Amino acid sequence: xxxxETDVWIWQFHRVWPSTLSEAARVLGEIxxxxxxxxxxxxxxxxxxxxxxxxxxxxxxxxxxxxxxKSVVTRCWLSSRLLRVEIxxxxxxxxxxxxxxxxxxxxxxxxxxRGIMLMRTFMTRVTYNTKGNVxxxxxxxxxxxxxxxx
Amino acid sequence: xxxxxxxxxxxxxGTAVVAYFVRPRILDGSEHDELAEELREVVQQHxxxxxxxxxxxxxxxxxxxxxxxxxxxxxxxxxxxxxxxxNLRPEIAEILRIAALDRWFDIYPDERDALAACAEK
Numbered sequence: 001x002x003x004x005e006t007d008v009w010i011w012q013f014h015r016v017w018p019s020t021l022s023e024a025a026r027v028l029g030e031i032x033x034x035x036x037x038x039x040x041x042x043x044x045x046x047x048x049x050x051x052x053x054x055x056x057x058x059x060x061x062x063x064x065x066x067x068x069x070k071s072v073v074t075r076c077w078l079s080s081r082l083l084r085v086e087i088x089x090x091x092x093x094x095x096x097x098x099x100x101x102x103x104x105x106x107x108x109x110x111x112x113x114r115g116i117m118l119m120r121t122f123m124t125r126v127t128y129n130t131k132g133n134v135x136x137x138x139x140x141x142x143x144x145x146x147x148x149x150x
Numbered sequence: 151x152x153x154x155x156x157x158x159x160x161x162x163x164g165t166a167v168v169a170y171f172v173r174p175r176i177l178d179g180s181e182h183d184e185l186a187e188e189l190r191e192v193v194q195q196h197x198x199x200x201x202x203x204x205x206x207x208x209x210x211x212x213x214x215x216x217x218x219x220x221x222x223x224x225x226x227x228x229x230x231x232x233x234x235x236x237n238l239r240p241e242i243a244e245i246l247r248i249a250a251l252d253r254w255f256d257i258y259p260d261e262r263d264a265l266a267a268c269a270e271k
Contacts, residue, residue: 046241054213103250109224111217114249118213121248 007079010038015074019064019089024056027074031085034078041142047122048083048139054115055087055135063089063133083139093132153195155188160196166268167198168261174209186218199231200268202261206237211245223255232256232271234264 011034017023031052035045056072064070073088102113120126125138153160159170169192193201203219205211223233234256238246246252258264 050210050212050245053210057212057214103248108250108254109220111221114213114216118245118248 007077007082009077009079011076011078013074013076016071017074018068019060019066019070019072020068021057021060024053024060024072028052028056031076031083035083038078038080040083044139044142048085051119051122051126051137051139052085052087054119055085055137058115058135059087059089059091062094063091065091081141083141084136085138086134086136088134091133093129095132096128153192155191157185158188158192160192162196162198163202163261163265164269165199166202166265167192167196167200168202168204168265170204171207174207182212182214182218185215186222189218189222193226193229193231199271200234200264201226201231202234202236202264202268204237204261205235205239205242208242209239211242213249216245216249216251219255220251232268234258234267236260236264 013030015027015030017027028049032045032049035048040048056074059072060066064072070090073086075086077084096116099113099116100107100110102108102110102117107113116126119135119137122139123137124140125136127136128134151161154172157172159172161168169189189201192198219233219235226233235246236258237260238257243252243257246255246257256264256267258267
């Protein structure tokens with residue numbers, strides 16, 4: 001069953017913002033502040049902060065090529081047990097499965113490819129649309145069961 | 151004697167240099183480039199046998215900064231210099247482990263261990 005069938009969203013937002021890192025920081029700050037308000041653990045917040053930051057920076061640098069005339073669209077949904085963040089850029093997209101594994105011995109000295117891996121590691125699910133210019137990150141609250149029972 | 155940069159605080163210890171990150175996180179892309187430039191400047195100024203990066207103040211390590219550190223270590227190695235990382239918080243150590251860089255970098259618990267290793271090399 002998908003989260004949408006079971007979750008009641010207690011907080012949502014939709015932002016369209018220019019491709020600047022200062023705006024990315026503002027959007028990230030809003031998400032983190034809400035998680036703190038909802039009492040998410042420091043560990044979960046660290047994971048979300050790291051992964052969403054990577055995704056926002058990717059949208060700006062690789063998607064929109066740091067072109068401030070291009071926008072990034074961020075939509076966010078939060079339930080008592082799940083955070084979902086969707087980030088869309090105006091770029092040509094890419095094939096995430098074609099990004100080489102940066103942990104392979106012969107790739108360790110390469111400067112790129114770690115962002116996606118970190119996102120996948122720290123979030124519960126990371127999915128891309130077919131074109132590869134919209135990423136959806138989901139994080140299940142680590143103490144969700146306890147939280148729901150209290 | 152300590153030298154202060156925008157992102158780094160630096161002190162010379164024998165043939166090594168110890169650098170501390172001033173701020174806990176660096177988000178802005180231009181700041182990533184500034185950090186890389188400061189690291190290069192530190193090496194040019196001091197010509198150390200080992201550069202010790204004390205990460206005690208670092209609570210976040212984006213992949214862009216990690217990439218700068220990887221590139222920097224490769225560059226130092228070509229010059230016959232060493233890069234050591236010390237005082238990693240658990241979260242930072244985890245990021246390096248996930249990236250399979252925990253054995254690729256020379257990581258020490260603290261400066262003293264790194265400087266001792268430098269003296270032996």
